[in-house]
Ligand SMILES: *[C@@H]1O[C@H](CO)[C@@H](O)[C@H](O)[C@H]1NC(C)=O
């Protein structure tokens with residue numbers, strides 16, 4: 001009897017067809033959308049179960065990780081890609097996540113695609129945006145050096161006695177980086193990808209990415225936390241500051257194959273809540289030993305306002321504080337939809353002066369976008385001094401030593417006075433000197 005049931009379920013599995021999201025179907029019917037994502041079951045658990053792979057380390061592990069991801073997704077995607085191509089659809093296959101972008105959709109083709117055998121979902125592509133706001137162009141940067149956020153997290157004390165970040169490579173996925181800026185050009189490590197406009201070298205018309213990178217490692221006017229670190233970048237957000245799932249996934253793949261490979265990927269973007277669509281990409285970075293840092297979002301001050309991917313458990317997420325050590329009203333509050341402590345940390349994110357789009361200009365911006373690169377720069381300093389440490393060590397060092405301001409506005413479910421970690425400050429405001437034992 002048991003045997004019989006097994007056969008029945010096997011037959012059912014083989015003959016099941018795909019599932020098309022209803023909202024997508026409506027939009028395609030109206031001609032509003034002609035692209036979609038086909039998502040197949042993710043292969044993260046197969047990768048994690050591979051003991052041969054787990055026993056490797058360094059460059060060899062990453063090369064094998066990439067090759068396994070490519071092999072497994074290619075064979076998993078073969079059937080549905082052939083079927084889509086037979087329908088005249090253009091397909092773009094990815095390997096860091098088991099997804100395919102299809103272009104040229106009509107309702108007729110979508111209905112035909114739905115009937116194809118296999119375990120897959122056809123859904124709309126996710127779109128996210130930058131999480132910072134510019135409000136004062138042309139600030140006179142000479143007024144306070146180092147800038148207040150750099151000083152507050154005690155980066156200058158680390159420079160004086162331990163390191164300025166030499167040897168650490170930080171990547172950003174953002175609107176680009178202004179390579180022509182005097183504070184940014186010396187740290188460029190030579191790896192750049194631009195899925196949007198295919199520019200051969202780093203540029204940034206929008207300005208957000210240059211500001212973010214300036215805070216990580218800008219070398220002039222005391223704007224950067226780790227001025228000895230170097231950088232690479234991918235333009236995952238367009239000139240309007242928004243990015244699609246397909247482009248961000250291309251950037252995620254670039255991070256695993258870039259030369260040099262980054263130690264840290266800083267992400268000042270996000271949207272939605274409880275969204276898991278970027279988790280395979282993040283898991284691959286983590287498997288490769290890279291540390292993902294994400295802005296928690298500017299959707300505060302309501303509780304449960306954290307954005308994705310920052311709200312996911314496998315990343316370090318960062319909220320924003322002011323000079324008064326208060327969490328910005330805009331900064332998203334936890335808990336996450338799954339009840340987790342978010343944000344993980346807070347860092348300076350109000351009135352941050354950093355690089356602009358000129359050759360040597362500085363602008364002020366606020367947002368969790370600006371807090372995130374303070375964390376990325378701090379981790380760059382940390383890893384430059386403790387190069388063999390990983391995600392868990394970094395997390396623990398910053399959590400143990402974070403400054404815990406008095407909790408005047410913690411009312412998101414952990415109201416006890418003095419309770420840390422909590423859903424507003426996380427483990428507290430980072431202190432990189434203390435994290436590094438100073
Ligand atoms: C496990 O990883 C090794 C090393 O990359 C690879 O050769 C092997 O094919 C993998 N096994 C499976 C089942 O994917």
Ligand SMILES: *[C@@H]1O[C@H](CO)[C@@H](O)[C@H](O)[C@H]1NC(C)=O
Nearest residue numbers: 137138139140141142143144
């Ligand atoms: C910047 O500040 C310095 C010192 O206060 C001052 O001399 C200079 O004129 C200011 N420059 C601008 C552009 O405001």
